[in-house]
Amino acid sequence: MDRLIAGYRAFRAGRWPQERARYAELAAQGQSPDYLVISCSDSRADPATIFSAAPGELFVIRNVAGIVPPFERDAGYHGTSAALAFAVIRLGVKHIVVLGHAQCGGIAAAIDGNLADGVPFLGNWIALLAPALARTASVATSAERHVALERDAVRLSLENLRTFPFVAQRLERGALALHGARFGIADGRLETLDAAGNFVMVE
Ligand SMILES: [Zn+2]
Numbered sequence: 100m101d102r103l104i105a106g107y108r109a110f111r112a113g114r115w116p117q118e119r120a121r122y123a124e125l126a127a128q129g130q131s132p133d134y135l136v137i138s139c140s141d142s143r144a145d146p147a148t149i150f151s152a153a154p155g156e157l158f159v160i161r162n163v164a165g166i167v168p169p170f171e172r173d174a175g176y177h178g179t180s181a182a183l184a185f186a187v188i189r190l191g192v193k194h195i196v197v198l199g200h201a202q203c204g205g206i207a208a209a210i211d212g213n214l215a216d217g218v219p220f221l222g223n224w225i226a227l228l229a230p231a232l233a234r235t236a237s238v239a240t241s242a243e244r245h246v247a248l249e250r251d252a253v254r255l256s257l258e259n260l261r262t263f264p265f266v267a268q269r270l271e272r273g274a275l276a277l278h279g280a281r282f283g284i285a286d287g288r289l290e291t292l293d294a295a296g297n298f299v300m301v302e
Contacts, residue, residue: 118154125155132158135186135195137179137256139165143284144200158186164205165198166227167256170263180263187265187275195260199253199281206249210241231255250298253279257292 115122132155136146140161147157160182168179186192199206208214208225209232215222231251238244257277260266269275279292290298 121154130155130158130190132156132186132190133193134158135160135183135190135192136198137161137165137167137183137195138198139163139200139203139205141200141203143202144198144282146196146198149198149282149289158182158190158192160186163221163224164203164209164228164252165200165256166205166224166252167197167259168227169259183260183263184265187263187269191274193274194276194278195266196278196280197253197256197260199249199279201246201249201281201283201285203245203249203252206245206252209252210244210248228252228255249281250292253281253292254296 134156135158136150137160138144138146140163146152146159150157160179162179166179167183168177170180171177183195187195204214205225206228208221209228212222215225228248231248231254235244235247235251238247257279260277261270266275266277270277279298281290281298283289289301291301293299
């Protein structure tokens with residue numbers, strides 16, 4: 100824990116005094132973030148860092164590969180769906196951003212099933228990407244397919260978001276907007292999904 104305690108002390112000495120008023124307001128009034136970001140758990144793709152976000156600005160759901168599962172009615176442990184429902188229904192977020200990233204290990208495991216061997220739960224979770232895996236099957240090289248699947252996994256999660264009735268209702272009345280993006284680990288660049296379904300680099 101030494102590294103984390105040292106980091107905490109740096110926070111108390113630096114960012115805490117700067118953000119103190121904001122934290123006090125957030126504590127008194129509760130959170131009301133405009134943005135829900137759904138991203139990968141990968142330690143290199145932190146939404147708060149990438150978007151220079153202050154406390155209270157982003158409600159974040161992170162899981163392997165940043166996947167939104169489809170809407171389901173069974174009584175399973177739907178952690179991602181529960182957080183999504185809370186953010187949309189209770190917090191009233193105005194935007195949902197699905198954020199993929201380069202060199203995603205979850206995406207690699209979807210392409211090469213052996214990578215999930217010996218890791219309980221992972222194979223079943225990654226299997227949610229099957230439709231995107233099928234759509235990118237014809238991509239020629241391994242590296243190109245990896246990137247293609249990182250992008251198409253974002254598109255698939257956006258499609259799955261629309262299967263949640265509380266999302267679909269808010270989209271219909273213009274109370275919510277969906278966005279896709281992908282972060283490049285090596286170059287630190289962000290590309291966003293345009294209206295035509297293509298990823299375009301942010302200048
Ligand atoms: Zn990842």
